[in-house]
Amino acid sequence: MAAGPDTDALLADASRRARGYLAGLADRGVAPPPEAVEALARLDFPLPAAGRDAAEVLALLDDVGSPATVASAGPRYFGFVTGGALPVAVAAAWLLAAWDQNAALAVMSPTAARLDAVALRWATDLLGLPASTGGGFVTGATMANATCLAAARDAVLARHGWDAAGQGLVGAPPVSVVAGAEAHTTVRKALGLVGLGRDRALALPADAQGRIVPRDLPRLSGPAIVCLQAGNVNSGASDPFGPLIAWARDEGAWVHVDGAFGLWAAAAPGTAAQVAGVGAADSWATDAHKWLNTTYDCGIALVRDPANLRAALEAPAAYLPGAAAREPMHFTPQSSQRARGAEVWAALAALGRGGVADLVERSCRLARRAADGLRESGHAVLNDVVLNQVVVDFGGPARTDAVIAAVQRDGTCWCGPTTWHGRRAMRLSVSGWGTTEEDIDRSVAAIRACSARPRSAPPA
Numbered sequence: 066m067a068a069g070p071d072t073d074a075l076l077a078d079a080s081r082r083a084r085g086y087l088a089g090l091a092d093r094g095v096a097p098p099p100e101a102v103e104a105l106a107r108l109d110f111p112l113p114a115a116g117r118d119a120a121e122v123l124a125l126l127d128d129v130g131s132p133a134t135v136a137s138a139g140p141r142y143f144g145f146v147t148g149g150a151l152p153v154a155v156a157a158a159w160l161l162a163a164w165d166q167n168a169a170l171a172v173m174s175p176t177a178a179r180l181d182a183v184a185l186r187w188a189t190d191l192l193g194l195p196a197s198t199g200g201g202f203v204t205g206a207t208m209a210n211a212t213c214l215a216a217a218r219d220a221v222l223a224r225h226g227w228d229a230a231g232q233g234l235v236g237a238p239p240v241s242v243v244a245g246a247e248a249h250t251t252v253r254k255a256l257g258l259v260g261l262g263r264d265r266a267l268a269l270p271a272d273a274q275g276r277i278v279p280r281d282l283p284r285l286s287g288p289a290i291v292c293l294q295a296g297n298v299n300s301g302a303s304d305p306f307g308p309l310i311a312w313a314r315d316e317g318a319w320v321h322v323d324g325a326f327g328l329w330a331a332a333a334p335g336t337a338a339q340v341a342g343v344g345a346a347d348s349w350a351t352d353a354h355k356w357l358n359t360t361y362d363c364g365i366a367l368v369r370d371p372a373n374l375r376a377a378l379e380a381p382a383a384y385l386p387g388a389a390a391r392e393p394m395h396f397t398p399q400s401s402q403r404a405r406g407a408e409v410w411a412a413l414a415a416l417g418r419g420g421v422a423d424l425v426e427r428s429c430r431l432a433r434r435a436a437d438g439l440r441e442s443g444h445a446v447l448n449d450v451v452l453n454q455v456v457v458d459f460g461g462p463a464r465t466d467a468v469i470a471a472v473q474r475d476g477t478c479w480c481g482p483t484t485w486h487g488r489r490a491m492r493l494s495v496s497g498w499g500t501t502e503e504d505i506d507r508s509v510a511a512i513r514a515c516s517a518r519p520r521s522a523p524p525a
């Protein structure tokens with residue numbers, strides 16, 4: 066596509082449409098109406114032999130696609146753990162799309178490589194991790210877990226004389242893996258991806274909030290990896306890192322922390338104590354697209370000694386720059402990559418330390434407000450609301466599922482289901498930069514109205 070009047074008009078139209086979309090986010094129903102979802106069939110046509118006019122394609126995308134999106138970027142989406150993108154992140158992402166840089170190598174994009182390094186340094190500092198820490202930007206916390214665990218696998222096996230990067234795991238000494246009973250499902254997936262098995266990990270018992278109980282910890286021998294968690298996906302609670310990491314160190318294990326959202330607790334004075342001692346681990350997986358509110362997809366893999374990451378992931382070739390420089394692709398599973406670090410740089414530069422702390426503490430305050438509001442109407446909040454997660458039982462599985470379905474249909478807000486400690490529950494996560502007290506109060510009122518309908522009548 067050559068730059069010129071058509072390009073200008075197309076990008077101006079895209080900007081106009083995107084701004085219109087964002088302006089309407091707070092007022093529309095959060096879930097898309099069923100008619101809009103049905104209308105997506107209009108986009109599902111046979112691939113045309115001759116291309117259509119770009120302006121027409123964009124119009125179709127917006128006219129048909131936008132109404133069927135979920136307003137997850139808006140202020141009353143409490144599903145999964147999903148932040149809305151900060152305006153500066155959206156704006157930076159637009160500019161990055163125009164740059165279309167391949168951030169794999171500094172020679173391909175000096176800007177992307179530099180901002181990748183700066184954003185990693187800033188994130189490391191903000192999260193209270195050791196200054197030696199290095200890492201890379203990946204698609205999300207699932208891949209950040211896999212990336213860190215690949216480095217962990219190779220490092221613990223190297224200590225026992227085995228070259229896992231070269232020889233794989235066939236014939237290798239067995240690696241002991243330990244994780245909390247409530248480790249996130251993606252930690253197991255990541256363990257499977259790196260050949261350590263989804264189901265081999267020894268599960269350490271967890272307490273009522275999902276934290277590993279640091280008692281009667283097992284003896285480990287040989288190569289070992291211990292997976293801990295900052296931010297349980299239901300309760301938001303974090304493992305007690307101090308005693309667990311001390312034990313793992315004594316056992317000679319590598320400690321990995323899945324902190325997809327919970328690691329950001331370290332960035333706010335009001336919540337940092339919940340993750341005290343986390344900096345003593347060897348690797349950390351987190352997301353920028355959750356609590357930092359960047360656009361998708363953006364995870365961060367961080368490793369105390371970046372040489373371990375590089376040893377696992379570098380793919381040398383005659384045409385690629387050698388060992389001297391820090392090249393993003395040497396620290397990530399992917400080679401070609403978008404300039405995720407540049408967007409994280411923009412978000413962090415615009416927020417500053419104070420802005421990140423405020424985002425984290427505000428989300429937690431609003432989560433407590435939601436919990437209080439639901440408790441006041443007699444509903445059972447199942448977790449201690451220590452972070453940004455709230456888990457609510459509306460009176461048994463059928464009733465709870467019916468309330469969730471009614472809330473989703475009502476459209477004022479969006480919350481999803483979970484089953485936690487055998488109880489069916491609604492899960493709310495307050496992670497978006499745009500959520501206000503008024504949004505919480507409106508949402509609580511809507512949830513109350515959905516739950517107040519007589520038990521005999523199916524929720525509307």
Ligand SMILES: Cc1ncc(COP(=O)(O)O)c(C=O)c1O
Pocket residue numbers: 145146204205206207208249251252296297298323324325326352364
């Ligand atoms: C604790 C935890 N770990 C990992 C993940 C996976 O993150 P992603 O979807 O970015 O891969 C999540 C997602 O919610 C999470 O909450």
